[in-house]
Structure formats: C-alpha cells, structure tokens
Amino acid sequence: MGCAAEKESGTQDRKIEENLKADKQKSGNVVKTLILGTGESGKSTFVKQLRIILDPAYEKGKSGGYSSEERSRYAPVIVQNVYQALANLQDAMDALRIKYERTENSKNIQDYAHQVSSDNLRMSPEDATKIKKIWNDKGIQNAYNKRSEFQLADCCKYFMESLDRIGSHGYTPNNDDIVHCRMKTTGILEYRYNVKGTEFMFIDVGGQRAERRKWIHSFEIVTSVIFLASLSDYDLKLAESKTDENRMRESLKLFEYIANHNAFQSTLIIVFLNKRDLFEEKFSASDFDKHFPEFKEWRKEEGQSKSMESCLQFIEKLYTKKLKNKDNPDQKVIFHKTVATNTSAICDVFNNIKQELIASSLRKAGLL
Structure with missing residues (x-):
C-alpha cells in the first residue's frame, strides 16, 4: 500500500506541476x-x-480604429478643444497685456470662450471663418509665440489649421483628429x-x-x-x-x-x-x-x-x-x-x- 500511495502522490504532484506550468504559460501569453x-x-x-x-x-x-458612431462622438470634444484654446489665448492676451490687431476679434473670442462648458458643441462654417480671423490676428499670434508662459494644449495649432474641415457640414473626425484630441x-x-x-x-x-x-x-x-x-x-x-x-x-x-x-x-x-x-x-x-x-x-x-x-x-x-x-x-x-x-x-x-x-x-x- 505504501508503494501505491507514493505512486498516487507522485501522479498528483505531476498534475499540480503541469497545472502550474499551464497557468504560467497562460499568464506569460498576456503581455501586461x-x-x-x-x-x-x-x-x-x-x-x-x-x-x-x-x-x-x-x-x-x-x-480603421474607430467606428462611424465613435468618430461622431469625438466631434463635439474637438470643437470644445478649439474653444478651450481660444479661452486660454484670451486669458493670455489679458495677462500679457497684448493688444488685438482688430477689435472685432476681441469680442468674438470672448463669445467662443464662454461656450467651453456647453454640451454637444458644433461649429458652423460661419464660426470657422470667424475663428480663423481670430487665429490670424497678429496679437493672438504674439500670444501663441509666448505659450510657454501660460497653459495651452499642444493640439491648438493643429485644430486651428483644420477649421475648414471642423466647421463643415457633417464633419466626421479622421484618425489624426482623434489622435490630437485632448481628453483628460x-x-x-x-x-x-x-x-x-x-x-x-x-x-x-x-x-x-x-x-x-x-x-x-x-x-x-x-x-x-x-x-x-x-x-x-x-x-x-x-x-x-x-x-x-x-x-x-x-x-x-x-x-x-x-x-x-x-x-x-x-x-x-x-x-x-x-x-x-x-x-x-x-x-x-x-x-x-x-x-x-x-x-x-x-x-x-x-x-x-x-x-x-x-x-x-x-x-x-x-x-x-x-x-x-x-x-x-x-x-x-x-x-x-x-x-x-x-x-x-x-x-x-x-x-x-x-x-x-x-x-x-x-x-x-x-x-x-
């Protein structure tokens, strides 16, 4: 009986070792x-x-990467990124005491900055035209060149240079837009x-x-x-x-x-x-x-x-x-x-x- 018990014990040990090896193999297959x-x-x-x-x-x-539904959900977030950048630039203009080249841009930037916290934001072609004028204002460009002195997302320039697409009817973000989009x-x-x-x-x-x-x-x-x-x-x-x-x-x-x-x-x-x-x-x-x-x-x-x-x-x-x-x-x-x-x-x-x-x-x- 002693020999039989030892044989049975040895078989169990081998099974345990095999199970442990299998568990390790399974764990090793998942690269965490x-x-x-x-x-x-x-x-x-x-x-x-x-x-x-x-x-x-x-x-x-x-x-690839994202479905049409997922891309459409990114659209308002991207518009929010644009408006947040405008809010940051507006604050910088005030803090750095930089004057706008055109006074109308001072009023328009304020209108968009106030919309940052709004839900389901959309940008019209008219909005895109106004924002391009704000972005091209010499005062805004002066502030942008001093961006190390205030908080401004890296995606600012990318989206400002993509306003025609973002403001177009039926805008659907592409992969580059999604990659640049800032979400905490x-x-x-x-x-x-x-x-x-x-x-x-x-x-x-x-x-x-x-x-x-x-x-x-x-x-x-x-x-x-x-x-x-x-x-x-x-x-x-x-x-x-x-x-x-x-x-x-x-x-x-x-x-x-x-x-x-x-x-x-x-x-x-x-x-x-x-x-x-x-x-x-x-x-x-x-x-x-x-x-x-x-x-x-x-x-x-x-x-x-x-x-x-x-x-x-x-x-x-x-x-x-x-x-x-x-x-x-x-x-x-x-x-x-x-x-x-x-x-x-x-x-x-x-x-x-x-x-x-x-x-x-x-x-x-x-x-x-």
Whole structure:
C-alpha cells in the first residue's frame, strides 16, 4: 500500500506541476504593460494610436480604429478643444497685456470662450471663418509665440489649421483628429488586443498628481512599463503646481519614483522621450540653458557643442541618472524618441518593442 500511495502522490504532484506550468504559460501569453507619465506627456495619444495600428484594417491600408458612431462622438470634444484654446489665448492676451490687431476679434473670442462648458458643441462654417480671423490676428499670434508662459494644449495649432474641415457640414473626425484630441484621463483604463496569437493588455492611468494614488493597484500585475516624458516640457510650467514648477523636472522626479520602486526591479521599462517634433520646433526659440543651466556644465565636461542632438543626449542622461541601481541585471531600461501623434512612426516603434514586451512577460512568468 505504501508503494501505491507514493505512486498516487507522485501522479498528483505531476498534475499540480503541469497545472502550474499551464497557468504560467497562460499568464506569460498576456503581455501586461502599464503606461505611465505626467499629465500631457502623450499617454492617451499613444493608447489611441495602438487602437489604430493594431486594427487589422490598418495593415490593409485602411484607416480603421474607430467606428462611424465613435468618430461622431469625438466631434463635439474637438470643437470644445478649439474653444478651450481660444479661452486660454484670451486669458493670455489679458495677462500679457497684448493688444488685438482688430477689435472685432476681441469680442468674438470672448463669445467662443464662454461656450467651453456647453454640451454637444458644433461649429458652423460661419464660426470657422470667424475663428480663423481670430487665429490670424497678429496679437493672438504674439500670444501663441509666448505659450510657454501660460497653459495651452499642444493640439491648438493643429485644430486651428483644420477649421475648414471642423466647421463643415457633417464633419466626421479622421484618425489624426482623434489622435490630437485632448481628453483628460481619470481613473484606470484597460485595453486588450490580440496580436498574432499574443494577448496584449495596456493599462492607461491619469497622469495628474491627483490621479497617481490610484496607480499603486496596478504595479504588481504588470510585466512591463512604458513611461512617456515630453521633450517639449523643458520650458513649461506644471498646471497643478502653485509654485511654477518645471514640467520636465516633475517628470524626472516621477521617473525616479517609478524606476526605483520595488515592484519594478525586475521589470522592463521603456521610456518614450515624446513630442520630439514640438521640441525641435521650439529649440531655437526657447533657450534650454535658461531652464536647465546644468546643460552648459555637461557640455563642457563632455566636450559637446550646443545643438539639438546634444540636448537630446543630455535629456536622456538626466533620466538614466535617476536609476539608483544601474547594475541591476533584472531591470532593463530602453529609450526611444517619439512623436506620438505620428501614426506610422508609432507603428514602427511598436514593432521594434513588441518582442521586448513579450520577452519581459515570459521572464516574469518564469518561462524564459
């Protein structure tokens, strides 16, 4: 009987081991990625791009991503983005004491700014014509050029240059419109996609300070982290701060917290240094040294001249310096310079990191 009992016990052990292996395999097949970053870093933009590029229709050369009904729901939000930009520009005109080129634009901008909180906004062709005149006002352009001194969404210029479409009858947002559309993320949102047999789960959380206390619940379940940092934030002030705190320095502090957290010591961390296009656009006009004087000292030590490329190299160094255990063999940190609003570029980046995400998931499951 002893031998029979031992045989039965051995069979049960093998079944348990097989079940555990199957559970690990199942867990390893789900690539769980947490998307983090400060507010306005481009997290939600990246999530919207994933929906587009992981739609089978995209591979066939079609737009895909969103249904006609979903696109129509974005239309009033986009109009609200335009009106919010006008409200911000109006406040800036007052604060910076900039005069309008044409007095009629002063009255018209006020009318639209007052509609920001209205529901189900629509823009008529007549509205579009008026707003174009406001946007082209020399005073407004002067304020726009000083946008580092006040809060203004990055999508402002894109939508102002698309007013004819937005104000047309039966306007339906295209993918670029949806990607540029600004909607504040609150809470925790989960997205799942099946890519050639591998299930990807992306978890998007609000980046504002008030939202970050909710992140901790997502830390233990993920196999990788994508951290977005805006390159163009170097001369911007944090919206939630009363002390004019620099946005990039806030991002660096947050990265330090995430990268050195116990939950991520054996986790793949992919850093997207995002908004490279906006960074390049402002680099010659807004002095990086003014906001990061240590850049000058770094150039001297490294024998580097002041250029866009040396500045990008310096910014990456700022983030890597936040890693307290640089020799940790279990934690891998990879950097990519991105433009989250560029669909084809994000598709290329995702294809580059896809195998890294899968490998990280398998390692976490003990299958690699």
